[in-house]
Amino acid sequence: MLNIVWPIFIIISFIYAIFSGNLEKLNFSIFESTETAINLSLTMLGTMCLWNGIIEIAMNTALIDKLNKILKPIINFLFPEVKDNREITSEISMNMIANILGLGNAATPLGLKAMKSMQKCNTKKDTLSNSMLMLIVINTASIQLIPTTVIAIRTSLGSENPTAIVLPVWIATILAAIAGITATKFLIKMNGRNK
Amino acid sequence: MNVLNYISNLAMPSIILLIVIYALKERKKAFDIFLDGAKEGIQIVFNIFPTLIGLFLAVGALRSSGILDMIINVVEPFLNIVHFPSEIMPLAMLRPISGSSSIAIATDIMKNFGVDSNIGLIAATIMGSTETTLYTIAVYSSSVKIKKTRGVLGAALIADIVGIITSVVIWTTFLN
Structure with a gap:
């Protein structure tokens, strides 16, 4: 699914950004996306380990x-x-x-x-x-x-x-x-x- | 409100407490078992991370390029025909693709139209009754390295659409 949806999202938004003059915003959002992914993953790493651990205990009782x-x-x-x-x-x-x-x-x-x-x-x-x-x-x-x-x-x-x-x-x-x-x-x- | 808040705050600690008490009662090595499970969590996040980067890139581009606003403008006249409040449209369109930006938009709508206005109440109900579909599908599939998703997006979007329409109908028809 993402093999089709993902390229389409990128292509149409990049082309649209050029014509609508939103290139600056697009540039900003490209860099911002890596930052958002890192932040979310770090938060997730914590909760993921915590709940996997808790659940492992529950599974053994x-x-x-x-x-x-x-x-x-x-x-x-x-x-x-x-x-x-x-x-x-x-x-x-x-x-x-x-x-x-x-x-x-x-x-x-x-x-x-x-x-x-x-x-x-x-x-x-x-x-x-x-x-x-x-x-x-x-x-x-x-x-x-x-x-x-x-x-x-x-x-x-x-x-x-x-x-x-x-x-x-x-x-x-x-x-x-x-x-x-x-x-x-x-x-x-x-x-x-x-x- | 205070009672509901109290119950919400009680949920997580009491689950952990209950599990730990059970482990102690059955004389299990609670901490060793916890560590085993926690280690598994690292692997799961490790598998998801590349997906997140890719997804945020695409969603960010959709939003920042202005194409999302353009689509909303195009479909607006059709929405007016079926009496779907166009103020809700940006939220309805973003809700399935981006969790953080839909929270931002919903908050914005509630602020602008009044938190207890019909539009504000619809926005809140949509937020409470739907999930970030695209993200959920991507994270769940990529965690086990699956590429073929057999139209799960369609099924999940049907659920979202029903949730959104119901939210609108409830506040405009029954509770007005």
């Missing part, structure tokens, strides 16, 4: 079995191919919990851990498996109980009721997730590959 039991029906429906793999389902459970609690920093390392395990039993190593598709779509839908970042922004701007958006966010995010899951299930059926 009975806690993860309890969690799995609760989420089992949902995971069976969404990830039929890997439902018998305890390691993967545990990682998916933790990723879902982190998402629901609004812990974006924790959700990403957990999701990536699940991707790594899924890759081990992926038959085509250069292509996303069905379970990987579903995991990615669920993570882009970002189902969360408390949208902490937005509430913080609204508070800082002096809103009379910063949490007024919570219920609408729930409705929008649930509908978005249902749409995403349906589209993914359809996608899997359409190009019906095995795992």
Whole structure:
């Protein structure tokens, strides 16, 4: 996907910048992009190691079995191919919990851990498996109980009721997730590959 | 508000606490296990880093070249026909590609139109109910060195569009 999208993004913006006289801004943003990537990676390195460590502990206790039991029906429906793999389902459970609690920093390392395990039993190593598709779509839908970042922004701007958006966010995010899951299930059926 | 804040602040520490207590109860070597897991985290970031550089270059170019603004201007008349508030459009278009700039734009919208105005509330709801799709897909795929993504972008964008439309409909139709 990025092999096509990425060059297109660059080509059209570079050409447009020349004609619109935004070359100076473009130059600035090219250098800024490396800086942004470094900053994000450094932040990520910390949270990634922290949560991978914490989760490794959880995976070694009975806690993860309890969690799995609760989420089992949902995971069976969404990830039929890997439902018998305890390691993967545990990682998916933790990723879902982190998402629901609004812990974006924790959700990403957990999701990536699940991707790594899924890759081990992926038959085509250069292509996303069905379970990987579903995991990615669920993570882009970002189902969360408390949208902490937005509430913080609204508070800082002096809103009379910063949490007024919570219920609408729930409705929008649930509908978005249902749409995403349906589209993914359809996608899997359409190009019906095995795992 | 204070209660919600308190619950939010409680979430992360209580998860860590619960896990550590369990490890102690089951007499596991908690710290050794932690170190094993943490080491794995380094490798994951290492794999993602080149993707991030490439992605930020492209997204930065889209924004700074002004082409994004141009596209917004072009589609604006069509949006007016379906009563989609055009003030929201920059956010709706940037939300899937860039997390940091969509936060900046959403904050800007809330400030300009009023944080408790309809437009401000829509912007906040969109931010809360959608994710930075392109970034998520790139990071997840590149972490396991996968190149063929089988149309996952389409499925994820459908979810985003539904989330954005729902956010608009809720505030303009039901809560007005």
